[in-house]
Amino acid sequence: xxxxxxxxxxxxxxxxxxxxxxxxxxxxxxxxxxxxxxxxxxxxxxxxxxxxxxxxxxxxxxxxxxxxxxxxxxxxxxxxxxxxxxxxxxxxxxxxxxxxxxxxxxxxxxxxxxxxxxxxxxxxxxxxxxxxxxxxxxxxxxxxxxxxxxxxxxxxxxxxxxxxxxxxxxxxxxxxxxxxxxxxxxxxxxxxxxxxxxxxxx
Amino acid sequence: xxxxxxxxxxxxxxxxxxxxxxxxxxxxxxxxxxxxxxxxxxxxxxxxxxxxxxxxxxxxxxxxxxxxxxxxxxxxxxxxxxxxxxxxxxxxxxxx
Numbered sequence: 001x002x003x004x005x006x007x008x009x010x011x012x013x014x015x016x017x018x019x020x021x022x023x024x025x026x027x028x029x030x031x032x033x034x035x036x037x038x039x040x041x042x043x044x045x046x047x048x049x050x051x052x053x054x055x056x057x058x059x060x061x062x063x064x065x066x067x068x069x070x071x072x073x074x075x076x077x078x079x080x081x082x083x084x085x086x087x088x089x090x091x092x093x094x095x096x097x098x099x100x101x102x103x104x105x106x107x108x109x110x111x112x113x114x115x116x117x118x119x120x121x122x123x124x125x126x127x128x129x130x131x132x133x134x135x136x137x138x139x140x141x142x143x144x145x146x147x148x149x150x151x152x153x154x155x156x157x158x159x160x161x162x163x164x165x166x167x168x169x170x171x172x173x174x175x176x177x178x179x180x181x182x183x184x185x186x187x188x189x190x191x192x193x194x195x196x197x198x199x200x201x202x
Numbered sequence: 203x204x205x206x207x208x209x210x211x212x213x214x215x216x217x218x219x220x221x222x223x224x225x226x227x228x229x230x231x232x233x234x235x236x237x238x239x240x241x242x243x244x245x246x247x248x249x250x251x252x253x254x255x256x257x258x259x260x261x262x263x264x265x266x267x268x269x270x271x272x273x274x275x276x277x278x279x280x281x282x283x284x285x286x287x288x289x290x291x292x293x294x295x296x297x298x
Contacts, residue, residue, distance in 0.1 A: 020270040029273060033280070040284050047291040066231065073227050080263050081220040088213055182264050189259045193284070196252045200234035201292065202241035 024178040032186045035149075039190055042145075046138045046197060053134055060135035061199065063128060068119040069199040072112050076150075076188045079108030083157070083181045090177050095169050098177075102161045105184070109154030116147050139198055146190055153187040156180040219262045226255050242293050249292075253285040 022029075050057045086101035123129075123136075130140045160180045164173055230251050233244050260277045261267045267274075 021265075021268045022270060022273070023265045023268070033276065036280055040280070040287070043284065044287055044291060047288050048295070051291060051296050066234065070227060070231055074224060077220060077223050077227070080259065081216065084216045084263050085213065088216075178265075185259055185263045188263075189256045192252055192255045192259065196230055196234075196248045197288070200230055200248050201245040202234070 024175065024182050028179045028182055032182060035186060036190075039193070042142060043193065043197060046142065049134055049138065056133055057135045058202070060128075060133060060139075063123070063126065064139070064199050065119065065122065066199050068115060068122075069195050072115050073191060073195050075108045075112045075115065076191050079105045079112075080185050080188045082108065083184050087174075087177055087181050090164075090169050090174050093169055095164065098169065099161060099164055102157055102164070106154055106157045106161065109150055109157065109184075112150050113147065113154070116143065116150075142194055142198065146187070146194055149187045149190065153180075153184045156183055216262060219258055223255050223258060226251050245292055246289055249285060249288055253281050257281050 082101045082105035086098045086105065089098040089101060120140075128136050130137055157180055160173075160177055163176065167173060230248050233239065233247050233251070236244060239247070257278070260281070266277050
């Protein structure tokens, strides 16, 4: 399917609900769904332990900086918007704009990573490590696995940027961009679920 | 020209969705600090707002809105089950 054809498919479906369009490929969706299922089990384990040790979890949670959490949420959401806009630009055959938007999305990923490193440093210097209690064990484990996802997502965006720089916009590269975008949005939505569980709920 | 207009409106919609997601994030933050709400109501409200955000990302940013029905149902079920499971564990499991 060419870029204009994929645009037609999207527009047709959004306007008339005639034809469904599967962005990316089935394998990518299966990977995303599998990852979401694994995280669901981790969320449930965390929630269960939180109920068993409510006061310890609540006291420990108060040691986290919600400001770091909010900044990271807004960074990832903005990164997601840049990826969406990059895909729109690619479908409209605007290479330079697509590359600029991808660079901005990559910057939000790097920003998230730096912010997280500062947050970890802050916690460790205050004496809160993986071994402090079960809350901090979950905190480092869940945010660590998520940070690994952020690195993979940012790596995928860097790969797409290089690919577009070498080959330009093609049907194949739009499919790749859709796949990279879906992975990136998954990273975003996992954080959207993690943030309230670790930082906000009472 | 029509396609261009469809894209323009879609772009505007994506920016509005992003703005809504940021506003929802700030609402969760405020609820988290609100002392007048009971802990149970605050937790439930924070989780519901978060899963509305998750669904918005899935539908609009991941373009599941345009995908085949099976994918839409799978993701909607995931959102519903995980949100309900977390509310149940956090608020009602201690009574069991």
